[in-house]
Amino acid sequence: MIDIENLSKSFDARTLWRNVNFTVNRGEMLALVGPSGSGKSTLLNCLGLLDKPSGGAIRYEGSDITRFGRRETLRFRRDTLGYLFQHYALIENATVDENLEVVTKLRRPLKGKASTAIAEALDRVGLAGRGTEKIHHLSGGEQQRVALARLLLQRPALVLADEPTGALDEANTTMVVGILREMSKDGCAVVIATHDADVRNRCDAVFAVHESSLVGSPHPEAVHSHPAPAG
Numbered sequence: 001m002i003d004i005e006n007l008s009k010s011f012d013a014r015t016l017w018r019n020v021n022f023t024v025n026r027g028e029m030l031a032l033v034g035p036s037g038s039g040k041s042t043l044l045n046c047l048g049l050l051d052k053p054s055g056g057a058i059r060y061e062g063s064d065i066t067r068f069g070r071r072e073t074l075r076f077r078r079d080t081l082g083y084l085f086q087h088y089a090l091i092e093n094a095t096v097d098e099n100l101e102v103v104t105k106l107r108r109p110l111k112g113k114a115s116t117a118i119a120e121a122l123d124r125v126g127l128a129g130r131g132t133e134k135i136h137h138l139s140g141g142e143q144q145r146v147a148l149a150r151l152l153l154q155r156p157a158l159v160l161a162d163e164p165t166g167a168l169d170e171a172n173t174t175m176v177v178g179i180l181r182e183m184s185k186d187g188c189a190v191v192i193a194t195h196d197a198d199v200r201n202r203c204d205a206v207f208a209v210h211e212s213s214l215v216g217s218p219h220p221e222a223v224h225s226h227p228a229p230a231g
């Protein structure tokens with residue numbers, strides 16, 4: 001679905017990564033691992049059109065999205081991408097429901113009313129009945145789960161998740177990864193930057209940023225026999 005071709009990123013004299021090539025298909029969940037500072041978030045930001053690569057192409061349905069103009073970029077972000085990033089990107093002073101209504105106003109729920117779809121999404125992430133609470137009253141892990149409920153309502157084709165379990169305990173980590181897995185089974189492609197070995201082990205493919213290159217394999221057996229560098 002999305003093909004990354006010879007992607008590179010440099011800042012001044014420093015090359016973060018180069019010759020990055022991989023494909024993510026619908027139904028796949030892929031982990032990006034590597035030491036802190038190796039450039040995982042920057043790679044996700046390039047895929048999410050929040051940063052520009054220095055070279056190469058990111059093809060989605062044949063188009064190189066790095067060459068999109070402003071209007072196409074906004075449309076692609078709105079219609080195709082879903083972000084699950086470290087700072088949640090929620091409206092702090094609004095309620096949980098108000099944050100989720102932003103999505104249901106743009107995208108109708110698959111079935112039934114928006115309020116029912118919002119309640120179902122909150123139930124799925126373990127926050128049933130919390131819709132009237134203000135975001136800034138929630139813990140970091142709860143805010144992360146509101147961001148996940150937002151993704152469930154949005155139903156994007158490509159989910160980009162940056163350390164989605166960093167603020168979560170084990171039970172919630174299992175739930176978040178389980179929901180991302182279900183979204184991939186429903187036909188979405190998921191790319192997760194993570195330091196968490198449990199998250200990595202539940203992915204279909206693992207790619208490691210290592211000495212400015214991306215190394216890895218789409219076959220978990222091969223990944224297990226050549227472990228990615230710890231990150």
Ligand SMILES: Nc1ncnc2c1ncn2[C@@H]1O[C@H](COP(=O)(O)OP(=O)(O)OP(=O)(O)O)[C@@H](O)[C@H]1O
Nearest residue numbers: 011016034035036037038039040041042043193195
């Ligand atoms: N706009 C920029 N200009 C200069 N350097 C930058 C810029 N953006 C990121 N960097 C640098 O690129 C490096 C990689 O950062 P990035 O956040 O992508 O790493 P990471 O692998 O996600 O790290 P972590 O696992 O700690 O989140 C860092 O050293 C960062 O300072």
